[in-house]
Amino acid sequence: MTTAFLILLLPLVSALAILLGVKRNPGASALVSVGSAGLCFLLALPLLGADNDAAGSFTWLAVGGLRLEIGLEVGGLARGMLLVVTLVGLLVHVFSMGYMRDDEAKARYFAGLSLFMFSMTGIVLADNLAMMFIFWELVGVSSYLLIGHWFQKNSAAEASKKAFLVNRIGDFGFMIGILLLWGSLGTVNFGEMAGRLSEGGYDATLMNWAMVCIFCGAVGKSAQVPLHVWLPDAMEGPTPVSALIHAATMVAAGVFMLAKMAFVIAVAPTAAGVVQHVGALTALLAALLATQQADIKKILAYSTLSQLGYMVMAVGFAGAQHGGAAVGEVAANSGFFHLYTHAFFKALLFLGSGAIIYACHHEQDIWKMGGLRRSMPATAATFLIGTAALAGLPPLSGFWSKDSVLALAWDNNPLLFAVGAFTAFLTAFYMTRLCVVVFFGEPRGGGARGAKEVAPVMLAPLYVLAAGAVVAGFPFAYGWFIGGGGAGIAHPHGGKALFLTILIGLALAGIAAGYLLYRDREEEPFPLKALADKLYIDEAYLVVVRVFQDAVAYVAKSVDQLLIDGLLVRGSARLAAGVGGLLRGMQVGNLQGYAFLFGLGVVFVIYIITTAVR
Amino acid sequence: MPSLNEYLMVSGLLFAIGLAGVLFRRNIIVIFMCLEIMLSAANLSLVAFSRFSGQGGLPDYDAQVLVFFVITVAAAEVAVGLAIIVALFRARRTVHVEDLTSMRG
Numbered sequence: 001m002t003t004a005f006l007i008l009l010l011p012l013v014s015a016l017a018i019l020l021g022v023k024r025n026p027g028a029s030a031l032v033s034v035g036s037a038g039l040c041f042l043l044a045l046p047l048l049g050a051d052n053d054a055a056g057s058f059t060w061l062a063v064g065g066l067r068l069e070i071g072l073e074v075g076g077l078a079r080g081m082l083l084v085v086t087l088v089g090l091l092v093h094v095f096s097m098g099y100m101r102d103d104e105a106k107a108r109y110f111a112g113l114s115l116f117m118f119s120m121t122g123i124v125l126a127d128n129l130a131m132m133f134i135f136w137e138l139v140g141v142s143s144y145l146l147i148g149h150w151f152q153k154n155s156a157a158e159a160s161k162k163a164f165l166v167n168r169i170g171d172f173g174f175m176i177g178i179l180l181l182w183g184s185l186g187t188v189n190f191g192e193m194a195g196r197l198s199e200g201g202y203d204a205t206l207m208n209w210a211m212v213c214i215f216c217g218a219v220g221k222s223a224q225v226p227l228h229v230w231l232p233d234a235m236e237g238p239t240p241v242s243a244l245i246h247a248a249t250m251v252a253a254g255v256f257m258l259a260k261m262a263f264v265i266a267v268a269p270t271a272a273g274v275v276q277h278v279g280a281l282t283a284l285l286a287a288l289l290a291t292q293q294a295d296i297k298k299i300l301a302y303s304t305l306s307q308l309g310y311m312v313m314a315v316g317f318a319g320a321q322h323g324g325a326a327v328g329e330v331a332a333n334s335g336f337f338h339l340y341t342h343a344f345f346k347a348l349l350f351l352g353s354g355a356i357i358y359a360c361h362h363e364q365d366i367w368k369m370g371g372l373r374r375s376m377p378a379t380a381a382t383f384l385i386g387t388a389a390l391a392g393l394p395p396l397s398g399f400w401s402k403d404s405v406l407a408l409a410w411d412n413n414p415l416l417f418a419v420g421a422f423t424a425f426l427t428a429f430y431m432t433r434l435c436v437v438v439f440f441g442e443p444r445g446g447g448a449r450g451a452k453e454v455a456p457v458m459l460a461p462l463y464v465l466a467a468g469a470v471v472a473g474f475p476f477a478y479g480w481f482i483g484g485g486g487a488g489i490a491h492p493h494g495g496k497a498l499f500l501t502i503l504i505g506l507a508l509a510g511i512a513a514g515y516l517l518y519r520d521r522e523e524e525p526f527p528l529k530a531l532a533d534k535l536y537i538d539e540a541y542l543v544v545v546r547v548f549q550d551a552v553a554y555v556a557k558s559v560d561q562l563l564i565d566g567l568l569v570r571g572s573a574r575l576a577a578g579v580g581g582l583l584r585g586m587q588v589g590n591l592q593g594y595a596f597l598f599g600l601g602v603v604f605v606i607y608i609i610t611t612a613v614r
Numbered sequence: 615m616p617s618l619n620e621y622l623m624v625s626g627l628l629f630a631i632g633l634a635g636v637l638f639r640r641n642i643i644v645i646f647m648c649l650e651i652m653l654s655a656a657n658l659s660l661v662a663f664s665r666f667s668g669q670g671g672l673p674d675y676d677a678q679v680l681v682f683f684v685i686t687v688a689a690a691e692v693a694v695g696l697a698i699i700v701a702l703f704r705a706r707r708t709v710h711v712e713d714l715t716s717m718r719g
Binding site: 589 | 717
């Protein structure tokens with residue numbers, strides 16, 4: 001039993017203990033769950049420095065040539081990701097103790113969190129795609145359970161269903177991709193796959209298709225365009241859940257998986273192009289939508305989408321060449337760099353918004369808040385740090401990681417760099433809008449007027465995350481997370497001064513624009529209905545689904561009526577009736593008629609026998 | 615002494631007469647008697663074959679034994695058949711087959 005297995009199984013034990021044992025005692029349930037999260041974090045710390053690549057594996061299933069293994073590896077990016085998951089997980093657990101203090105179903109909530117921690121750790125530590133896929137589905141389940149925590153609310157039940165179904169679409173592609181890779185390389189183990197690819201002799205076209213299919217999984221889980229629609233709705237869940245699952249870890253699992261698969265992206269240039277452009281499109285679209293939302297959590301959700309787009313775009317550059325050498329690992333590292341800095345500041349922002357929502361008595365409309373910097377100074381301070389980090393102000397973590405992402409685009413694709421830079425401007429703009437409206441001015445609603453600073457148990461995670469958001473971008477921090485074995489992160493090759501000027505200038509311009517346009521406003525000064533209504537993408541999907549459903553229903557109805565009813569059911573009945581009618585003619589009811597027919601039959605049989613014998 | 619063909623000819627005639635009676639007579643008792651004629655025709659041909667297929671001057675008695683069995687079974691059959699006809703007559707007050715059409719499909 002290695003440490004890795006212990007870290008994996010502890011949350012599962014905690015979830016089972018809560019569900020089977022202490023369910024009736026909410027306080028104890030919370031303690032069990034928080035305790036397991038804390039223990040996981042402590043166990044994960046020593047793994048940071050250790051060079052413990054494989055943590056053992058056993059065969060789970062062997063069918064013919066297919067051998068599925070459950071194996072753990074704590075190497076490369078998995079180490080940093082494990083730290084992110086356990087640290088943010090622990091902080092969110094602690095925060096939840098305050099946030100969910102009076103919830104009726106606290107035990108179920110903490111069991112769900114523990115189940116999530118188990119599933120997420122499984123994704124992080126998996127040493128092959130098949131096992132990753134199993135845990136991939138498990139995080140989907142726990143996300144479903146936690147989004148629908150307040151299932152009495154119809155919107156929450158609908159949102160959890162939507163998240164699950166939309167993810168299914170992506171996961172279907174993911175599964176096809178895994179099968180393609182298994183079919184062409186004969187293994188799904190990460191290390192072995194990399195070995196086979198380096199030997200050469202693979203089918204390049206097939207690799208492109210496989211990578212695009214696998215990317216579908218990331219599109220679903222990391223909510224990229226066009227499957228991004230579930231994430232904003234997932235904000236129906238409790239805010240700590242949004243912070244942990246829908247900002248810091250689960251949605252980043254898609255990026256983490258792509259980063260682990262960077263060696264495939266490196267040999268699949270077409271797929272890499274798809275990944276880059278989908279990421280950039282998501283970044284831009286989500287940032288545009290974020291500028292017009294009124295719900296504080298929706299703004300953060302779109303911001304998460306946008307940042308995930310950055311990460312996906314960065315990993316997509318793994319297929320690019322620079323100076324004759326493949327960018328490969330550098331791109332994966334840069335994407336992961338942004339992943340973990342984002343995990344800090346976005347978890348901070350979400351937990352901060354949770355504190356605000358809690359203090360304002362579950363008010364989420366930013367136009368009904370205002371002036372909160374006076375009533376909630378500590379929350380406001382940490383929130384502003386998170387905002388500055390997200391906006392990319394030096395020297396906070398977001399500045400470094402966003403720069404490394406955009407440096408890849410700067411070197412490889414000017415168009416995508418322009419999109420990314422504009423998105424950076426929008427990011428600074430909408431976050432400033434959020435902060436100005438929420439924290440400055442005068443309170444505009446009853447909830448905001450009566451707001452008080454939250455309890456220390458909720459503030460403590462904010463402080464820790466704020467510290468993380470400040471320092472996570474420095475070289476010593478990415479030394480921990482990415483490891484000395486990594487090939488470092490991307491820096492712009494040439495034009496460095498111009499590059500930095502553009503980025504810092506855009507961030508400052510965004511902040512200035514947000515401050516000047518939204519200072520002392522009582523309501524949205526520039527209502528853009530199309531953006532506020534999410535560009536009607538949800539409605540378009542509804543129409544598509546309905547049209548598609550109608551078409552399928554029509555085909556099914558026609559087949560049912562013509563083939564099943566007409567030919568099979570009624571046809572067989574008609575056939576039996578026809579044959580029966582024919583035979584009925586023989587039943588003349590006359591004794592001599594029967595005798596005659598019998599005689600004919602005998603003659604016929606004799607004829608057959610004699611001719612056959614001859 | 616008549617040859618085998620002549621015996622078979624007579625047997626065939628008897629069979630044809632019986633069959634014609636079964637098919638065309640109306641009275642069920644007559645039909646029944648015609649059935650017996652058909653049985654006799656079969657018996658006759660069996661005996662004739664027995665007589666003409668002997669070895670070393672002795673006939674092949676197998677067929678003659680078979681004829682005895684046929685006669686005994688036919689006797690039993692007549693008893694049953696007549697009983698059925700009597701029962702039928704009691705139920706329907708008729709022995710004409712055109713009147714018995716309740717089996718028409």
